[in-house]
Amino acid sequence: MIEGNDFEHGGQAAASVKAIMRELGFDAAVIRRLSIANFEAEMNVIMYAWHGVLEFTVLPDRIVVTLEDEGPGIEDVELAMREGYSTATAEMRARGFGAGMGLPNIKRNTDFFEIDSKRGRGTTLRYGVAIDARSA
Numbered sequence: 080m081i082e083g084n085d086f087e088h089g090g091q092a093a094a095s096v097k098a099i100m101r102e103l104g105f106d107a108a109v110i111r112r113l114s115i116a117n118f119e120a121e122m123n124v125i126m127y128a129w130h131g132v133l134e135f136t137v138l139p140d141r142i143v144v145t146l147e148d149e150g151p152g153i154e155d156v157e158l159a160m161r162e163g164y165s166t167a168t169a170e171m172r173a174r175g176f177g178a179g180m181g182l183p184n185i186k187r188n189t190d191f192f193e194i195d196s197k198r199g200r201g202t203t204l205r206y207g208v209a210i211d212a213r214s215a
């Protein structure tokens with residue numbers, strides 16, 4: 080469970096998934112790409128949503144992550160996907176966030192990416208990376 084505003088534990092979900100992926104022996108590049116995506120997605124829940132749950136599933140040909148949050152949702156997903164677009168507060172920017180590169184970086188670092196957001200309800204991200212059956 081990822082809690083909104085919980086900067087203190089920011090990155091913990093991504094770090095846990097990274098440790099599991101290392102344990103399972105995936106390629107370093109796969110681990111790095113998915114960890115970047117997970118960290119950005121996790122921080123977005125902390126900054127913009129109330130709480131969320133990250134799940135990851137290893138399939139024979141891919142690793143799939145779903146991050147479902149309850150929160151205000153994203154009004155204009157196309158706008159939110161633009162590089163540099165951010166609604167981060169001054170406080171978040173002071174913490175080094177709010178470059179508006181999170182969602183674009185999730186997309187760039189994954190092999191598939193879907194975003195589904197309902198205003199006033201929340202946002203679900205589903206993304207992942209392809210894996211070689213021999214890499215794990």
Ligand SMILES: Nc1ncnc2c1ncn2[C@@H]1O[C@H](COP(=O)(O)OP(=O)(O)O)[C@@H](O)[C@H]1O
Nearest residue numbers: 123127152159165166167177178179180181182
């Ligand atoms: N889970 C979310 N819930 C609500 N709004 C979000 C969520 N994730 C992203 N957003 C919105 O999309 C914008 C762009 O996100 P992102 O590319 O990660 O940039 P940043 O986090 O630097 O603002 C955010 O500023 C915010 O307005």
Ligand SMILES: [Mg+2]
Nearest residue numbers: 119123181182
């Ligand atoms: Mg972000």
